[in-house]
Amino acid sequence: MTDKIREAPGASWTAARMSRVAAPLRDQVSSVLRQAIVERELRPGQRLVERELTDMLQVSRATVRESLRELEAEGLVTVIPQRGAVVASISMKEAADIYEARAAIESLIVRRFVERTDEEHIRRLAGTLPPLREAIDAGRPVGELLAAKDRFYDVLLDGADSSVLSTLLSSLQARVSLLRATSLTAAGRPAEMLAELTALVGAIGARDADEAARLCAEHVRNAGRTGMAELAREEPPVPA
Amino acid sequence: MTDKIREAPGASWTAARMSRVAAPLRDQVSSVLRQAIVERELRPGQRLVERELTDMLQVSRATVRESLRELEAEGLVTVIPQRGAVVASISMKEAADIYEARAAIESLIVRRFVERTDEEHIRRLAGTLPPLREAIDAGRPVGELLAAKDRFYDVLLDGADSSVLSTLLSSLQARVSLLRATSLTAAGRPAEMLAELTALVGAIGARDADEAARLCAEHVRNAGRTGMAELAREEPPVPA
């Protein structure tokens, strides 16, 4: 009767019980939940019952609740007063807004990268593309493509050297991941993406900040467009 | 021995004890603390000792802690493990980053406003300027100017109709308020601001989204520049 989540098929994240290590326990709890949400093991609309979480993660209710506040502030969880937390879901409209915001922020990041980075960073950035190309050519699963693309972003953020912008971007990225579809699931999109990133790296290499920013914004908008189109033909989210 | 904050001179916000009303208690606590921080009644660097907060606000430690997690996620409070929460402080560099991000986001908002709003909204937006002008001409205190400007933003955000962008902007705005100086404390800056906003409204009225976005970004950058210049000649933040 309880333990609904634990019984859920394929709920692999339940294995991640909490063990007392360095970081505050609540941060570990947040991380586990955050990851489960972003990776869609916890589905949008799904209730997060405190008692179930405490049983599953073996921590006290107080700790779980503090974590939930954190996730709430990040927009990954929605709290309905007197009803508790549910995994957040976003509307198409919100998703569109988030993509727009991402375009703006990422452009800024690219601009920063161009302005303040050195040849070494540019080389490293360019170096992240070949693995991506190989993954695409080999028809690897979406997860691996995303991982490869993450490395691109890692270098970009590192070079832009702005914790503020990094934080902003990752919170936006987490929220769009609430949509089930990635633009990368659309046929042909991975190749397009690679082309866009290649062009972007080209502009960065030429130290053309304006052009790079423009390409970047366009890239995000394209991703958003395909992703949302993809989404439009899937089933609706889990009802409350 | 306890009650240090309550005894603090001029700590007017302490009067705001919690009373049980509709919203969850923790939200009231968050609001009180957030406001106290943004209005600089709690200074950057100041420790927020849980016991003192519970005494002052008359709520349990659990409730206070949940609020602190929320403020932490908003970036208004920094938590040092095993030492607890302190009011966040930001470096000049971070502040500059935030202003840049604000410029990007606000431009987007203005663009949205132009794209999707009607004459009525534009009139309302223009209508917020005269009170601002009067406040400036009458040499009213900075607080009142800020309030008048807030009304301008209210209309703008309302017309842009995007909760995502509103949330983003207000979190950025809260964080820069951690700097003590407002650009408005600089001599002549209020008048400049008014001129910039007037030009902005003009572009919006003409439905020129590009120009409006450009003016808006410029406005934010100007505000950032003066604000940070102002800041540079004040005393350093309260040490930990």
Place this chain on the structure above:
DNA sequence: TGCCGTTGATTGTCAGACAGTCATATAGTC
């Protein structure tokens, strides 16, 4: 003067309790 152990202040976490509220199942009514 500078190192080190003691002490006090606080945080991190836990368990248990209880009122209030929402949703649902149950019983009673027409």
Place this chain on the structure above:
DNA sequence: GACTATATGACTGTCTGACAATCAACGGCA
């Protein structure tokens, strides 16, 4: 049999008290 009023159960919101672990400051000692 459909419909409403009520009882029940499942949870959340909040509080209290407790205790180990850690940090910071103090004072003693070399």
